[in-house]
Amino acid sequence: MLDLNVLIPPYLLGLAGPTPCAGLDEIFVGDEAQARLAKPLCARCPVMEACGQWAIEHNERGGIWGGMTPKERRDSTRTPAAAEDCGSETAYRRHCALGEECEPCWSAQAVRIREDRERRLALEHAGPGGGSRSGYYLERVLGLPYCPNCRTAIKDASAQHKTKRRSQRLAAVPDTPEPAEEPIDAHAPAQAAA
Known part of the structure; x- marks a missing residue:
């Protein structure tokens, strides 16, 4: 025998009448x-909250349940970043993922x-040449x-770059050939020297 409790959510058992969505499955999955x-x-449904909660608990990925789209159900289960969490890189990334603005997180990230840039600069200054x-x-x-x-390092790099570009330009210019002598036409009348 078929166990209807497996197929029918418990909030639907014992209802006095049909729900407003009964028989209209096509508009709830589009x-x-x-x-x-x-x-x-x-x-208008008397079990709207129970329906939405059931869909969240059972991870229903499609359709409208309890008046919520799949995205709205996902958003309702997310907890906002805790205030004591704000300022951390994790909270900053969470705010970015959710499209939220949080001044403490933005400031802490800056x-x-x-x-990090100051640390990297100190490493550059500690290297050979000091810069x-x-x-x-x-x-x-x-x-x-x-x-x-x-x-000095940026000036040297710029000079090297200019020298390299100049040599590349010179290498790209083809050698100009010597002008060719015009062939002498034996059938042409000779020009008299004046």
Whole structure:
């Protein structure tokens, strides 16, 4: 014998009459236009909340349940980033994924980025020569004055780049051939020298 409790959600058992959605399955599984037709029916349903909760608990991935689309059900189960969590990189990423703006997270992320750039700049200054092109660009992004070693590194790199470009341009120009002598036409009348 078939166990109906497996097929029929418990909130539907014992209802006095049919729900507003009874027999209208096609509008509960379609696109947004059909969702607009289904939601008013859900609003009149006596088991709307139980239906939505059942769909969330059973991870129903499609259709309108309890007046909610699949996206609305997913969003209803997400917990917003906790306030004590704000300021961490994890909370920042969560806010970005959810399209939320959180001033403490944005500010903390800006501080983390600046600290990382300062750390990288210190490594560039500790390297051979005490400066580099990367150090020059980091100083520019950080709004710091350029150190002499980084300034020298960027000038040297720029000079090397110009020399390389110049040699590439010269290599690309074909050698100009010597002008060819005009052939002498034996049948042409000889020109008299004046």
